[in-house]
Amino acid sequence: KYVIAQFIGAMLGAFFVWVFYRDHFKATEDGELKKAIFCTSPAIRNFSSNLISEIIGCFVLVFVVLYFTGAALNNIDTTTPIGLGSLGAMPVAILVWVIGLSLGGTTGYAINPARDLGPRIVHAILPIKNKASSDWSYSWIPVVGPVVGAVVAALLFLVLSS
Numbered sequence: 495k496y497v498i499a500q501f502i503g504a505m506l507g508a509f510f511v512w513v514f515y516r517d518h519f520k521a522t523e524d525g526e527l528k529k530a531i532f533c534t535s536p537a538i539r540n541f542s543s544n545l546i547s548e549i550i551g552c553f554v555l556v557f558v559v560l561y562f563t564g565a566a567l568n569n570i571d572t573t574t575p576i577g578l579g580s581l582g583a584m585p586v587a588i589l590v591w592v593i594g595l596s597l598g599g600t601t602g603y604a605i606n607p608a609r610d611l612g613p614r615i616v617h618a619i620l621p622i623k624n625k626a627s628s629d630w631s632y633s634w635i636p637v638v639g640p641v642v643g644a645v646v647a648a649l650l651f652l653v654l655s656s
Contacts, residue, residue: 497608504612508532512620525626532617533610533628534602534636541635547600548639549646551593555605556647558589604636611637 511531512519519528529535536544562585590605597603604610611633618628 500606500608501612504608505616508613508616509620512616512622519622523624525622525624528622528624529617529626529628530602531613533614533633534604535629535632536601536635537599539632541632544601544632544635545639547597548604548636549643551597551601551603551605552640552643553647554593554643555589556644557651559586560647560651562586562589601635601639605640605643607637607640609636 508531515531522528526535593605594603614628614633617625
């Protein structure tokens with residue numbers, strides 16, 4: 495349910511951005527700029543390097559968030575970070591910002607399959623004037639990379655916390 499909700503949320507968000515900025519989409523001629531609103535794209539197209547970037551980005555996100563929440567270490571409710579109360583989202587927001595600053599230039603750092611694939615599907619469906627290709631040959635990178643990164647991070651966390 496959680497994964498489906500993320501995809502639906504990302505797709506609805508992309509759709510409403512298009513609705514809200516419709517005049518801007520009409521005035522903008524560059525199809526690549528329009529596509530960049532919806533999905534990521536590599537600065538330099540090198541699938542192995544792009545995949546590694548996405549794996550590292552999501553690995554860092556998941557691994558650090560697992561430690562922020564104290565999951566499995568303290569056998570506590572993992573929905574809120576230890577002792578952070580309502581400010582619990584702030585360290586994660588800063589972490590995502592840091593990942594973006596360090597790795598964002600290479601791939602646009604999807605670090606979540608829903609962040610890229612859902613809006614990419616919306617881009618493909620919407621009747622956008624002069625839009626670029628949705629670049630389906632690249633679309634697997636921001637899906638597979640984060641999944642691999644998250645799995646490796648979770649496994650390493652489990653090994654280190656046992």
